Amino acid sequence: MKKKALITGITGQDGAYLADLLLSKGYEVHGIKRRSSLFNTDRIDHLYQDPHESNKNFFLHYGDLSDSTNIIRIVQQVQPDEIYNLGAMSHVQVSFETPEYTANADGIGTLRVLEAVRLLGLTKKTKIYQASTSELYGLVQAVPQSETTPFYPRSPYAVAKLYGYWITVNYREAYDMYACNGILFNHESPLRGETFVTRKITRAVAKIALNLQDKLYLGNLDAQRDWGHAKDYVEAMYLILQQEKPEDFVIATGITTHVRDFVRMAFAEVGITVEFRGEGVDEKGYIVSCSKAEYQVEVGKEVVCVDPKYFRPTEVDLLIGDPSKCNEKLGWKPKYDLQALVSEMVVADVELFQREKLLKASGYAIKNQYE
Numbered sequence: 001m002k003k004k005a006l007i008t009g010i011t012g013q014d015g016a017y018l019a020d021l022l023l024s025k026g027y028e029v030h031g032i033k034r035r036s037s038l039f040n041t042d043r044i045d046h047l048y049q050d051p052h053e054s055n056k057n058f059f060l061h062y063g064d065l066s067d068s069t070n071i072i073r074i075v076q077q078v079q080p081d082e083i084y085n086l087g088a089m090s091h092v093q094v095s096f097e098t099p100e101y102t103a104n105a106d107g108i109g110t111l112r113v114l115e116a117v118r119l120l121g122l123t124k125k126t127k128i129y130q131a132s133t134s135e136l137y138g139l140v141q142a143v144p145q146s147e148t149t150p151f152y153p154r155s156p157y158a159v160a161k162l163y164g165y166w167i168t169v170n171y172r173e174a175y176d177m178y179a180c181n182g183i184l185f186n187h188e189s190p191l192r193g194e195t196f197v198t199r200k201i202t203r204a205v206a207k208i209a210l211n212l213q214d215k216l217y218l219g220n221l222d223a224q225r226d227w228g229h230a231k232d233y234v235e236a237m238y239l240i241l242q243q244e245k246p247e248d249f250v251i252a253t254g255i256t257t258h259v260r261d262f263v264r265m266a267f268a269e270v271g272i273t274v275e276f277r278g279e280g281v282d283e284k285g286y287i288v289s290c291s292k293a294e295y296q297v298e299v300g301k302e303v304v305c306v307d308p309k310y311f312r313p314t315e316v317d318l319l320i321g322d323p324s325k326c327n328e329k330l331g332w333k334p335k336y337d338l339q340a341l342v343s344e345m346v347v348a349d350v351e352l353f354q355r356e357k358l359l360k361a362s363g364y365a366i367k368n369q370y371e
């Protein structure tokens with residue numbers, strides 16, 4: 001019998017990579033997608049199968065984590081061996097503007113998944129992975145952050161995820177469920193949402209190199225993040241559910257980098273050297289040289305500016321994870337380093353915008369990008 005997995009948030013970055021991974025391992029994969037007025041399945045369109053085909057192993061169900069009857073119905077219908085609860089309002093800054101919705105989807109949504117499994121009598125069959133986050137650490141208590149470092153969440157997103165974390169632990173202890181938290185540090189890829197800082201930077205670098213954009217406006221350049229590749233991190237999610245005992249794991253690279261240095265690395269991929277001058281809101285990045293003749297950029301031009309509108313009411317300054325436990329118990333180590341990640345993201349965005357430039361030059365309308 002094929003194993004069955006149910007993924008909430010399958011249309012997101014991690015959902016797409018995880019679906020690929022589980023299908024490659026012979027799973028039958030079910031995903032929950034939200035109804036939207038435009039198609040929202042770009043990241044998983046390559047997995048689509050004709051609904052009339054027999055032997056299908058990939059299924060999508062309409063649903064939402066804010067709707068418990070819907071979650072119960074889908075879990076009952078699928079009878080999954082594993083649930084990966086990746087669905088969430090995942091943008092930290094947006095959570096300050098939509099705190100109640102974020103609490104509902106990210107906090108109570110987790111409870112709804114756990115309750116569905118419990119109410120349907122599946123506690124001995126269904127294992128649950130909860131997408132917890134390094135944002136739980138928030139205000140720095142100690143570094144590197146490990147499974148035993150105290151939490152101090154700094155956003156409505158992180159507070160909602162704190163509830164998700166503890167309700168998962170509580171259901172494991174109260175009902176003897178196989179339910180685990182993966183406390184994942186930031187992970188990125190060419191599929192990363194366009195408004196997270198890494199993808200915002202790699203898209204802007206590609207557009208600036210191709211003369212499609214003038215400047216990149218960013219918030220806090222001093223923030224430090226432990227960045228890995230999403231492809232590596234979904235392997236860790238899978239491994240967490242294959243252990244004998246349910247446990248929580250930090251998944252991280254153990255290396256941290258400033259946002260400012262990510263900017264430098266991304267520009268370097270297109271041969272552009274950027275130097276930062278000034279301080280605080282007056283800090284700016286200038287092009288000091290360009291080694292690739294195919295990119296006609298102006299040396300001396302100001303290309304990076306700070307816009308305080310991207311500052312958060314409360315910020316998480318420094319994240320650096322301690323991957324000792326996942327290294328030892330899961331045998332997990334990332335295959336990508338930051339340089340390889342940045343390179344893959346910039347190459348993908350240059351290709352994307354080269355196509356867009358061609359369309360524009362040929363008189364086709366292009367989408368406006370709001371960031």
Ligand code: NDP
Nearest residue numbers: 009011012013014064065086087088090105131133186187
């Ligand atoms: P994305 O934002 O790319 O994807 C989020 C997914 O959740 C999308 O499929 C989205 O659907 C779906 N979703 C949002 N709200 C709801 C809802 N109310 N009901 C059902 N589905 C919903 O996030 P990532 O793939 O990057 O992250 C996956 C999970 O891991 C998230 O829970 C995130 O908080 C967490 N996480 C992410 C980290 C990272 O660095 N990427 C690090 C640590 C944790 P739609 O496409 O329709 O918007």
Ligand code: GDR
Nearest residue numbers: 090092133134135185186195196197198218219220223310
């Ligand atoms: P984060 O990711 O908040 O860590 O949450 P994001 O990429 O949004 O921010 C990282 C850091 O960069 C700073 N920053 C900016 N961020 C954005 N988005 N836009 C900007 O213009 C900008 N300028 C500077 C931020 O202030 C921050 O310090 C991500 C999400 O995937 C969460 O769901 C996940 O839980 C955590 O990672 C781990």
